Amino acid sequence: MFPATSYECIDETFGRQQPFTLLMRMPQEIMGLEDFVVKFVSGHSGTLNLAVAGCSTGEEVYSYALLLAKNGFINFRIDGYDLYEDRLEKGRKGSYGVYWGREADFLVSYKIPESLAWVEGIPSGHGWDQKTICFSPEILARVNFIQHDFSFSPFPRKYDLITLENVFYQRQLGGKARALKHLWESLNEGGYLIHNDQDLSNNPFLRKEEVLAIAESGRFYLGYDPKSYVDE
Numbered sequence: 001m002f003p004a005t006s007y008e009c010i011d012e013t014f015g016r017q018q019p020f021t022l023l024m025r026m027p028q029e030i031m032g033l034e035d036f037v038v039k040f041v042s043g044h045s046g047t048l049n050l051a052v053a054g055c056s057t058g059e060e061v062y063s064y065a066l067l068l069a070k071n072g073f074i075n076f077r078i079d080g081y082d083l084y085e086d087r088l089e090k091g092r093k094g095s096y097g098v099y100w101g102r103e104a105d106f107l108v109s110y111k112i113p114e115s116l117a118w119v120e121g122i123p124s125g126h127g128w129d130q131k132t133i134c135f136s137p138e139i140l141a142r143v144n145f146i147q148h149d150f151s152f153s154p155f156p157r158k159y160d161l162i163t164l165e166n167v168f169y170q171r172q173l174g175g176k177a178r179a180l181k182h183l184w185e186s187l188n189e190g191g192y193l194i195h196n197d198q199d200l201s202n203n204p205f206l207r208k209e210e211v212l213a214i215a216e217s218g219r220f221y222l223g224y225d226p227k228s229y230v231d232e
């Protein structure tokens, strides 16, 4: 367990606002990512190992699991990593409350078969419904949630793909250069880092060697002050 106090500063980034996440967050990115991952998988043999660096309550993990399974690919393992055990615990439960209307949007617009995910419960008619999104046993069996700070050490296993989405705006206690180097170390040869941090690169799909080059470039946006670039 991490002592909670050493991590309090991370959530102070935006006035102690809790980091926010959603199933199929950022539709444009998810579409591009689906294309990329499906192409990557078609040239890949054996189990696809994917890590979500900074998964919060797990919605990103389930989004990728649904996209892979919906495309007929079920030979995968997805590990979500976060600093906070209470967020990971929500991920392990694998059921999410939904705001009215949204469940229909995402299950329908991403053509997710009901055999993989479905809505349980009844609409209240206003505001938050008594409804939950649930996942099939084949999805639940392929996801894991692990507490780990990758700014201090690499992940305990290696991955073909690692995603880093909406994480680096937060301060990294071990430093951003080290965090990135640990992600590089955690990638298999031929692996990719998928990210949405334009401060790292405009290319969201970075090959393993490109990740090292950026980590060694020595200049990083600190995270909470737009002007605060630091040499780490």
Ligand SMILES: C[S@@+](CC[C@H](N)C(=O)[O-])C[C@H]1O[C@@H](n2cnc3c(N)ncnc32)[C@H](O)[C@@H]1O
Pocket: 019, 020, 021, 022, 025, 053, 054, 055, 056, 057, 060, 081, 082, 083, 084, 087, 148, 149, 150, 151, 152, 164, 165, 166, 167, 170, 171, 172, 173, 179
């Ligand atoms: C805003 S959430 C993003 C969740 C999800 N990736 C998304 O895009 O919706 C950022 C999460 O990253 C986690 N995080 C930040 N730095 C981390 C680190 N060094 N190791 C593990 N988790 C980290 C935070 O605890 C937080 O839950």
